[in-house]
Amino acid sequence: MTGGTSGVGRSLLPKLAQAGFGVHFIGRDATRGHAIEAELNAAHGDVAHFVRLDLSDLGAVRDFARGFRHRVPELHLLANIAGRAAPPLATPG
DSSP states (O other), X not given: OBSTTSHHHHHHHHHHHXXXXXXXXEEXXXXXXXXXXXXXXXXXXXXXXXXXXXXXXXXXXXXXXXXXXXXXXXXXXXXXXXXXXXXXXXXXX
């Protein structure tokens, strides 16, 4: 899951863990991500796995995807919830 450290993604993670899913989520804030991972694992067993990843670094995204395919044999749900920051609209002149 992208966007698992705040907002909709953060509220969805415990529901998925409670339903018996193993949850793998990424985010830029390692402190927050690891805290959420520990909280979910304490409540639901060893179900949560956080990886720090900046989605704006496409090389890092490719490396993560390659590694994920080897670590996780099956993927049942992909939740792309991460927000996108856009620069302010500017007009020439």
